[in-house]
Structure formats: structure tokens, C-alpha cells
Amino acid sequence: MLPRSLTAVLLAALASLALAGPALAGPNDLPRLTEAAPTLAERFWFDDHSIGGDNHLGWHYTGTQGQSDLESQGIKFQVSMGVGGAGGLEVCGYPSGVAGWRRAYQMTPGDIGAGTCPPSEPTTGQVGWFRYVYANHDDSNPPAFNRWHLMDMERFALVPLPTAMNGPTGGAPVVWDSHWGTCMNFDQGATMSCQQSIDAGALDVGVHLGGSKYTQVGDPDAQIIPIIPAVGSQLPDGDYQVVVMSNPYGLLKEPGGAIGSVACANIHVNVGPYGDVTVGPPTLVNQGTPATCYVPTTLDPALTGPGGYDPMAGAGPTTPWCPLRPETGHCWASVPTGGDYKPASTHATGDAVRAQTAPLPQGSAIPASIAATGLPLGPLPPVPSSSTNNQATPPSTTTLVGSTTNPTTSRLEVAQSRTRTALRRVFGRSLAALRISCRLRAAGAATCAVSWRKSGARYSGKIYLRNVTASGGARRWQYRVDVTRRKDGHTTHVRRAYRVGGAR
Numbered sequence: 131m132l133p134r135s136l137t138a139v140l141l142a143a144l145a146s147l148a149l150a151g152p153a154l155a156g157p158n159d160l161p162r163l164t165e166a167a168p169t170l171a172e173r174f175w176f177d178d179h180s181i182g183g184d185n186h187l188g189w190h191y192t193g194t195q196g197q198s199d200l201e202s203q204g205i206k207f208q209v210s211m212g213v214g215g216a217g218g219l220e221v222c223g224y225p226s227g228v229a230g231w232r233r234a235y236q237m238t239p240g241d242i243g244a245g246t247c248p249p250s251e252p253t254t255g256q257v258g259w260f261r262y263v264y265a266n267h268d269d270s271n272p273p274a275f276n277r278w279h280l281m282d283m284e285r286f287a288l289v290p291l292p293t294a295m296n297g298p299t300g301g302a303p304v305v306w307d308s309h310w311g312t313c314m315n316f317d318q319g320a321t322m323s324c325q326q327s328i329d330a331g332a333l334d335v336g337v338h339l340g341g342s343k344y345t346q347v348g349d350p351d352a353q354i355i356p357i358i359p360a361v362g363s364q365l366p367d368g369d370y371q372v373v374v375m376s377n378p379y380g381l382l383k384e385p386g387g388a389i390g391s392v393a394c395a396n397i398h399v400n401v402g403p404y405g406d407v408t409v410g411p412p413t414l415v416n417q418g419t420p421a422t423c424y425v426p427t428t429l430d431p432a433l434t435g436p437g438g439y440d441p442m443a444g445a446g447p448t449t450p451w452c453p454l455r456p457e458t459g460h461c462w463a464s465v466p467t468g469g470d471y472k473p474a475s476t477h478a479t480g481d482a483v484r485a486q487t488a489p490l491p492q493g494s495a496i497p498a499s500i501a502a503t504g505l506p507l508g509p510l511p512p513v514p515s516s517s518t519n520n521q522a523t524p525p526s527t528t529t530l531v532g533s534t535t536n537p538t539t540s541r542l543e544v545a546q547s548r549t550r551t552a553l554r555r556v557f558g559r560s561l562a563a564l565r566i567s568c569r570l571r572a573a574g575a576a577t578c579a580v581s582w583r584k585s586g587a588r589y590s591g592k593i594y595l596r597n598v599t600a601s602g603g604a605r606r607w608q609y610r611v612d613v614t615r616r617k618d619g620h621t622t623h624v625r626r627a628y629r630v631g632g633a634r
Contacts, residue, residue, distance in 0.1 A: 232278070
């Protein structure tokens with residue numbers, strides 16, 4: 131028999147363990163996350179998620195034959211992520227202090243299920259973010275598809291195949307997804323059911339061992355690969371791959387240090403002169419699910435949370451709520467025939483980048499060298515305590531990559547300043563209602579969405595920034611312009627190859 135004092139100590143220890151609740155995921159009970167090959171690829175309307183009912187025509191009225199702008203299209207598909215290994219996947223989300231954002235933590239999968247998240251947020255171990263995604267496209271009040279998504283658990287890309295495999299001639303960019311994340315709950319199967327209340331406190335989601343999470347079922351908040359007009363004009367006719375990746379950045383822990391998996395399907399893509407996207411079977415027979423996936427060697431960056439790139443910037447609830455009108459499929463009773471209605475306002479338009487690819491076997495893990503290219507530079511930043519909206523001001527202490535002139539200057543501020551310089555050089559001054567929204571990329575690069583008015587014309591597009599080192603060792607920054615000009619029903623494109631912007 132144990133001494134009474136020792137028995138008391140053991141009972142106290144057991145009681146403390148019982149009260150401690152689930153711990154952060156450990157090395158011996160981790161899930162292995164594997165992606166299935168995508169199927170059912172087809173064209174899909176790309177809703178900008180800013181107003182209810184806006185998934186047909188209606189960016190703004192152009193005055194041409196009584197038509198409004200054509201809405202962008204994209205590619206949707208069905209895919210599932212399986213959970214194997216030693217345990218299930220559980221991710222808990224806690225309020226961040228900024229509306230629409232929750233901090234995400236991976237918990238031990240030994241005993242998962244709704245309601246098993248610790249009541250208090252852990253002090254360490256954050257693996258990413260939940261973001262509240264606005265769809266605003268159904269006839270319910272509040273909209274049923276405005277929901278919490280787990281970000282960066284899966285990423286998708288449209289990748290051009292090599293020309294020798296009937297890929298597009300003349301080159302084509304890699305087009306990334308809309309970065310809306312994955313709608314998560316516990317074992318919801320083919321549905322995308324997840325928490326709808328933006329005021330929800332903690333979030334508790336996951337998949338039990340042996341289960342799978344289905345995405346891309348056609349819901350308006352599903353993460354798709356959008357093809358906006360400026361991108362579609364860069365996609366020659368040919369065969370492409372839809373490449374899907376689970377846990378692409380290695381943010382979630384898996385056994386043995388493994389990082390997710392890649393899967394892919396070959397499709398044929400044609401973009402017509404008016405932006406109409408056609409998706410069909412690949413040219414090579416029986417190559418719809420190939421043995422090799424062409425994975426970009428540089429990933430689209432992961433989210434850094436409030437103050438960084440926000441795929442829902444500009445989106446929000448429809449206030450006041452307006453039901454969809456059956457005669458138009460929009461909130462309005464008749465399509466507007468004059469003036470502006472409302473332009474697309476979110477940033478989630480699918481980054482198009484020229485990128486090298488690496489051939490990897492279907493179903494293989496993601497190399498750490500690739501996963502690291504999309505991670506935030508440094509640890510996940512803290513949420514600014516003074517932030518009260520969805521687009522917080524970036525912290526002023528962010529280290530600037532690629533410049534030694536002022537290490538406390540925000541990289542976002544530098545990107546915005548360089549964008550203004552590039553616009554002045556190409557389009558001059560007096561740019562009215564100028565809007566610049568930059569997204570940071572690896573190695574000090576950035577992609578900046580821009581829009582303005584000048585001399586009765588409307589301009590919108592992107593400025594691409596990058597850092598280079600010349601053969602003599604001189605360090606420079608460069609800019610590339612891809613902008614659309616609209617005036618009196620006429621549309622022109624202004625494109626400039628990379629040019630030197632200045633020293634860095």
C-alpha cells in the first residue's frame with residue numbers, strides 16, 4: 131500500500147491533468163493530411179463577395195449597348211482532404227481583438243470532438259488564422275454562406291503544362307486561388323457546414339482519424355481559382371493542371387515532419403475574347419489524373435493576419451439586407467442603365483505570377499524548400515491592440531526586406547510608395563481617387579492592386595514589384611504594369627515589361 135502522503139500527491143496530479151484540458155498537438159499522435167486528386171472541374175462565376183446577388187452582370191454600367199461589365203469567371207472543382215496517421219485533426223480558434231479574425235491552434239487529437247477546446251487561448255503554438263468569409267449570395271437573412279473558414283489549410287493553383295505536353299505556347303502564368311480558406315467543422319462530409327455567427331467566441335473544428343473533409347462543392351463561399359479579365363488575357367489555349375495542396379506551408383504539425391501532399395488533374399482551358407472561360411478534358415487521352423504534378427516552386431504567401439493582406443478587405447454584410455429578385459437574380463428589380471452601381475471591392479482576385487514548377491509524383495509530400503517560400507517572413511505578427519476593423523493599420527516595426535535605409539519602415543508602406551512612383555512614370559500625375567492595396571510576396575516582392583480616374587477614364591489593374599541584383603552587384607527594385615483603361619465603352623490594356631524603378 132502506498133503511503134498516505136504519496137497517494138495524496140498522485141491524486142492531486144491526476145486531478146490537475148483532468149482539469150488541464152487538451153494540449154497542443156504532440157509528436158506521437160499527429161494526423162497525416164493527404165489531398166485527393168481534384169474532379170469535376172468546370173467554369174464557375176466569380177462572385178466578388180461585396181454585395182448580395184452580384185454574380186452575373188453589374189460591376190458598373192459601361193454605356194455600351196445597355197450592358198454592364200461582364201463579371202469575372204473562374205474554375206471550381208471537387209476535392210477532399212483525408213486524415214490518416216496516428217490521430218485526428220483538431221483546430222481551435224480564439225478571438226483576436228479584430229472583427230472577422232480568430233487565432234488558430236492545433237490541439238492534441240487524442241480525444242477530439244466539438245467542445246473539447248481549452249476554454250482559454252494557449253500562450254504559444256499559433257498555427258495560423260480563421261477568417262470570416264462573406265458570400266452574400268443567397269435569399270436568406272442573414273446569408274447562410276457568410277461563415278468562418280480556416281485559412282491556408284489547402285491551397286489551389288492553375289498551372290500551365292509544358293508545351294511538349296500540349297501546354298499553352300508562348301508561356302502562361304500560374305494562377306492561384308481566391309484565398310478564401312476552407313469551411314471547417316467536425317466530419318460534415320460532402321457539405322461545407324461551418325460556424326455562421328461572426329460573433330462566435332471560440333471555434334472548434336476538425337476531422338476524426340480516418341475521415342475526410344470535402345470542399346469545392348459549388349457553394350458561393352468555396353475557394354476557387356478566379357480568372358479575372360486581366361488574367362484571362364494572359365492564358366493561351368492549351369492544357370493546364372489544377373494542382374491542390376494540403377497543409378502547403380507546414381503550419382499544421384504532421385508525423386515525422388511531413389508536410390501535406392500534392393494532387394492534380396489535367397484539364398483544357400480556353401479563354402474567349404470576352405473573358406468566357408471554357409473548361410474541358412485534356413488533349414492527351416487518359417491523362418486527366420496524371421502521375422506527375424507540376425508544383426510551383428514558389429508558393430503564394432500565407433496570411434499573416436490583421437494588418438497584412440486581407441482576402442475579404444472591402445467585403446461585408448449587405449446592409450440593409452435585400453433579397454434576390456427572381457426576375458434579375460440580383461438585389462435590384464431591374465438592371466441599372468446608368469451610372470455606377472458598385473465595383474468589385476475585394477482583393478481576392480487570384481494572383482497570376484510567372485513561376486517555375488517542380489515535377490512531383492501525384493500524392494507526394496511537399497518539400498520543405500517549397501513550403502518555406504510561402505511562409506510569412508518571421509513569426510506570425512501580434513494583432514494590434516487598437517485595431518477595430520477588418521483592415522488594421524500595419525505595425526510600424528515590421529522589418530523591411532530589400533532595403534537598409536530605414537529598418538523600421540513598413541514593407542507595405544514601401545510597396546505603396548514604389549507603386550505611386552511607377553504610376554507617375556507611366557500615367558503621369560493627377561490620378562483622382564487613387565487606391566492602392568499591396569500584397570507582400572517572398573524576397574521583398576509585392577503585388578499591388580490599383581484603381582483611379584483620369585481625364586474621364588477609369589483605370590484598374592496591378593503593379594508588380596520585385597528586387598533584383600545586377601551583374602555588377604547593384605541592388606535595384608523593378609516594376610511591371612498590367613492595367614486596363616475604360617472610357618466611353620472602349621477598353622484598352624496598358625502593359626509594360628519590368629523596368630528599373632530605383633535603387634534599394
